[in-house]
Amino acid sequence: MTYSIFDSSGNLIDAFTDRAAALDCLAGIAQAEPAAASEVFLIAQDADGTTVGETVFASSVAVPA
Amino acid sequence: MVASGPRDTLPLMAGMSLLRELTVVVVEEGRRLYRVCGPREGAGFEDAMRSHYELGRPPRGPENRAAAVHMALSMFGTPRVAHDLATRVPKLGGHIATIDLQLGLGICVAKTGGPAHWSVWGRPPELAVCVTEVAHVDVLDLS
Numbered sequence: 001m002t003y004s005i006f007d008s009s010g011n012l013i014d015a016f017t018d019r020a021a022a023l024d025c026l027a028g029i030a031q032a033e034p035a036a037a038s039e040v041f042l043i044a045q046d047a048d049g050t051t052v053g054e055t056v057f058a059s060s061v062a063v064p065a
Numbered sequence: 066m067v068a069s070g071p072r073d074t075l076p077l078m079a080g081m082s083l084l085r086e087l088t089v090v091v092v093e094e095g096r097r098l099y100r101v102c103g104p105r106e107g108a109g110f111e112d113a114m115r116s117h118y119e120l121g122r123p124p125r126g127p128e129n130r131a132a133a134v135h136m137a138l139s140m141f142g143t144p145r146v147a148h149d150l151a152t153r154v155p156k157l158g159g160h161i162a163t164i165d166l167q168l169g170l171g172i173c174v175a176k177t178g179g180p181a182h183w184s185v186w187g188r189p190p191e192l193a194v195c196v197t198e199v200a201h202v203d204v205l206d207l208s
Contacts, residue, residue, distance in 0.1 A: 002179035
């Protein structure tokens with residue numbers, strides 16, 4: 001499985017094979033740039049490139065204080 | 066959804082990124098890729114051929130680590146993957162550009178990220194010349 005982070009321009013920001021690492025990356029972006037949180041999202045793809053699961057926006061990822 | 070502290074895990078995240086080694090290839094033969102975008106007749110369509118860097122967007126997180134990613138466009142090797150992305154995230158524009166990359170325009174590509182994802186570098190006017198079709202996701206030919 002590949003977890004890719006894109007923004008609203010359709011350009012890739014980063015990609016991981018580990019979901020937790022991808023979510024941490026997403027949270028880091030939300031923390032650093034809260035205004036962009038609704039523009040940055042995570043998708044998961046299986047080995048065939050089929051998108052699976054929910055699309056996760058940075059705005060929905062809680063960042064601990 | 067709760068993620069662990071991003072600051073503490075930043076070095077680990079960088080180590081786990083798939084974007085750590087890029088093999089950049091100059092386009093020397095025709096190659097067809099697909100990009101999610103808005104309608105061709107829309108204002109600023111050429112902006113759809115611009116990277117975050119060219120759009121004046123600051124580097125976000127991992128883009129600080131890899132300027133090549135900040136300066137790249139995302140495209141896909143199959144229309145279905147682009148269609149999936151466009152359908153899931155309508156704010157991307159709801160259209161798919163078919164892009165027939167031509168040699169001699171200074172365009173470079175690298176296979177990066179997930180399945181079928183390519184990073185592309187090129188000057189926006191030259192990339193725009195390579196756009197052969199822009200179709201709404203509802204009428205896109207996925208064959």
